Amino acid sequence: MKKRVSIKDIAKQLNISITTVSFVINGKAREKNISESLTKKVLDLVAELNYQPNALATSLRTGKTKIIGFLVDDISEPFFSGIARRIDEIASSLGYKILFSSTRNDTEKAIELLQIFKDRHVDGYIMALPEGLEEEVKKLIQTEAPVVLFDRYVQDVNADYVIIANENSTLEATEHLINNGYKNIGFVTIDTIQQQMVDRLTGYETAVKKHQLPAIVKKISYVNSAESIKEMAKFFKKEKQLDAVIFAANYICLDGLRTFRKEGIHIHKDLAVVSFDDFEILEFCDPPVTAIAQPLEAIAENIMKILLNKLKKAGKNVGNAQVSLPTILNVRASSAKK
Missing domain, CATH: 3.40.50.2300 (Response regulator)
Incomplete structure (x- = not known):
């Protein structure tokens, strides 16, 4: 097996100190007043010998x-x-x-x-x-x-x-639906104490309360996509008065769209739809789905x-x-x- 090239080998070939080689390799040549010609000799030999720093040794030295x-x-x-x-x-x-x-x-x-x-x-x-x-x-x-x-x-x-401003984002999305004439807006989320999901629900509830509309919330006990679809199917069958729905995250929206297909629900024709999180597939739905885009x-x-x-x-x-x-x-x- 070919021996790994070390700083010591480079220093020996050039007849200079290990410290000088180290300074050049670590970009400190100018700071340490090492001449340009010597710096070039070191860097040329580093390239020729394909020197690779020892990551463990470097971490031990620098912390x-x-x-x-x-x-x-x-x-x-x-x-x-x-x-x-x-x-x-x-x-x-x-x-x-x-x-x-x-x-x-x-x-x-x-x-x-x-x-x-x-x-x-x-x-x-x-x-x-x-x-x-x-x-x-x-x-x-x-x-x-x-x-x-x-x-x-x-x-x-x-x-x-x-x-991101979760609460304000869902508040604005809900008001967008209200301004477009929707009065029975559902909100599908997961049953969790995660603060971002709590904030998204709060934004929706604040908006419907402000406009004296009912809060129609479905909290899914999320296990997997199949179980999520079953819970949504029951929800949409029960809440027949819905004219719009907001899905609180991208994976919830995907399961919602799968539920739509399974139950024969049409986007906009049957229910207006807004997704929290924008992702490529939403642009190719028929019709394309409105979404809250996070600034990734x-x-x-x-x-x-x-x-x-x-x-x-x-x-x-x-x-x-x-x-x-x-x-x-x-x-x-x-x-x-x-």
């Missing part, structure tokens, strides 16, 4: 692994994958690697994944906080580990977070801005950053006037 842990419910969901993609782009441009993981709403798995991140000595954590992990995250924050939460937050967890790039960029600031000022007393971003209501034919 940094250049790895960030990313933990969400299901990274295959369009919302999470869109944010993950942009975070990876930013991280890669700065020399960081991301460990992407999904909990699948399994608290034990989430705790195990968090422990793996700790064992890998990740520099920071990005999380859509899973239910049941609150105490673990509190302990993590107490160690002064950089942690940025997004999508959801827990009021008694004092952390950095990036969220802005969410990702704010997460990384906060996290990198924490990493840069490690050990210093930096206050928590809490960012709330607006959404955009993409109006399409599914919510057109009656």
